[in-house]
Amino acid sequence: MGLETLSRGLLLIEMLSQYVLFGGVWLLCRTGRRSQRVLEALDTGNTVLIGAVMALSPFDHPYPVAGAYEMVLALMAVLCLRAIIVPSSARRTLLLSIGVVTVGMAALLVATRIRDTSPFAPRLLFLLVLCWSALAVTAGTVASAVIYGLRKQVRDARKLGQYTLLQRLGAGAMGEVYLASHAMLRRRTAIKLLRAGSDGQGLERFEREVQLTSQLTHPNTIAIYDYGHTADGLFYYVMEYLEGVDLDGLLAVSGPQPPARVIHLLRQVCDALEEAHGQGLLHRDIKPANLFLCRRRGVPDLVKVLDFGLVKDLGESRDSASSRSGTLTGSPLFMAPEAISTPGKVDARSDLYSLGAVGYALLTGTHVFEGRGMVEVCAHHLHTPPEPPSQRVGHALPEDLSGLLLRCLAKRPEERFASVQELRDALEACADAGKWTKVDAERWWLQHGAAVDAAGSTRRVAPPLTGAQTVVAKDPMSRAA
Known part of the structure; x- marks a missing residue:
């Protein structure tokens, strides 16, 4: 009766020890990032301790033989599962497995000497357990070699x-x-x-x-x-890796923006385009999806101009992409009239038209022109005067900003601002310039950040992909004109 009680007590301790051990290691791995040395130490300690706990089976089981087989089956399961779950080289797995099996075999020798068994049982039992343990070591080592090798191949392929x-x-x-x-x-x-x-x-x-x-x-x-x-x-x-939302997402979440914020965003785009135009480079695809609003520490409303995939060097004698393919490239909702009728003759004022269309969308929450198809939208850009922003939204908007946007949207390039510097100066002269402060921006992100996340608009992304822009066939556009 005393032996049975002792066996049950040891079995309970063994089971509780396993749960505590697994839980402790899990918590250590989940509470933060660990160095490789710490992870290897946790792996070694955890595996050896599990082996030691399993080695109690011959002691706490009423029958040593059954306890020995229970031990070897548990060791086989632990070593094979470890090889599958834990990234480890074959050499490390082999050495660790031998160490665990050695602990188990030593415990078995002690148990068979303490417990009552026949004179021949300990040797035969030891031999059988040793064979099964060798099989467990081999299986674990082979599994580690195969899985670790495959992981390495995948890692190398992703470099x-x-x-x-x-x-x-x-x-x-x-x-x-x-x-x-x-x-x-x-x-x-x-x-x-x-x-x-x-x-x-x-x-x-x-x-x-x-x-x-x-x-x-x-x-x-x-x-x-x-x-x-x-x-x-x-x-x-x-x-660079950006965190924030593009202006399409901004409009989807909060709709039309305050005039002061529209000015704040457009001025930043002007600053970026000024450098590009100064080096003789046109963007040719200014649109909300290519203007990314970053939420950075200290600068909550920082605009990044993305995707120069349709960039044109004004120093070249011709635009090779459009000339060879016979197509118009860009986004119809924001495309300047001359980019539709004579794409080979676009200049910096075409980017200003597109930027005016972006500002119009930010201020009113709607595109300058909409239609049932791409051809209809392009025809509007060519022939239809844009509706004043105040008339579009049905209430008064700052006349200086509205007039500025309508000037950007003039059909003839010579009627627009002569340069991006001139547009930026006009933005700075608006009555609402400078009224969108850092505090306003922080308040907006605090109020709308959760809505942006819920709508799936916040993206940790890079610029849109080259080739993803709309490509409009030239002949249909000529007929539409």
Whole structure:
């Protein structure tokens, strides 16, 4: 009766020890990031302690033989599960498994000497347990070698030079964007990768985009860190990783913006375009989706101009992309009239038209022109005068800002502002300029941040993908004109 009570007590202690051990290790791993050395120490200690707890089976079981088999089955399960779950090399798994089995075999030797057994049972039992333990060690080591090797292959396949791809953020017609991490700097970045099978023209445009964009260093322009080719010849480049919402998401969440904020956002875009235009580069795809509003510490409303995939160098004799393909590139809702009728003759004032259309959308919550299809929208840009913002929303809006936007939306380029500097000066002269403060921005994010998250508009993303822009056939547009 005393032996049975002792056995039950030891069995209870064994079970409780296992639960406490597993729970403690789980909490340690879940409460924060640990270094590799700490994780390896936890792995070693946890596995050895589990083996020690399992080794109590021959002691607490009423029959030593049954307890020995219970021990070896538990050890086999633990070693094989560890090999599957814990990333470990075959050598480490082999050494750790041998150590655990050694503890178990030593416990079995002690148990068979203490408990009553026949003279031949201990040797036979020890031999059988040793064979099964050797099988457990072999199975665990082989499993670690295979799984660890596969993990390494996947990790290597997800590397681009010093960058490791963490997850895909988006995909377009020509490429994909991934969240990545630099091996040494531990800095999160975004990588744009040209999809395999893209034609030569797509690759040429992709390389041209990074070469031209990398020349721009203004804080309101997306920063390019690096670029290169993968081992199999794919072109990629690395850019800063942004957190926030694009202006499309801003409109979806809170609708029309206060005039002071519209001015604040447009001035930042002007600053970025001033640098680009000063270097002879046109954006040609200014639209809300390409203007990203970052929520950064100290600067809650920082605008980043994204995606120079349709950039044009005014120093070139012609635009190779549009000339060879016979197409118009851009976004019809924000496209200047001359970009539709004579795309080869666009200049900096075309970007100002698009920026005026963005400002109109921010101020009124609606696009300048809408239609049943792309051709109808383009026809409106060519021939229909824009409706005054106050008339569109049905209440008074600042006349200086409204007039400024309508001037940007003039059909003839010479009737618009002559340069982005002139537009910025006009924005600064508006009565509401400077009235959108840091406090206002912080209050807006505090009030709408949860709604933005719930709507799925907040994105930790890189610029939209080259090739994702709308491509409008030139002939139908000519007929529409």
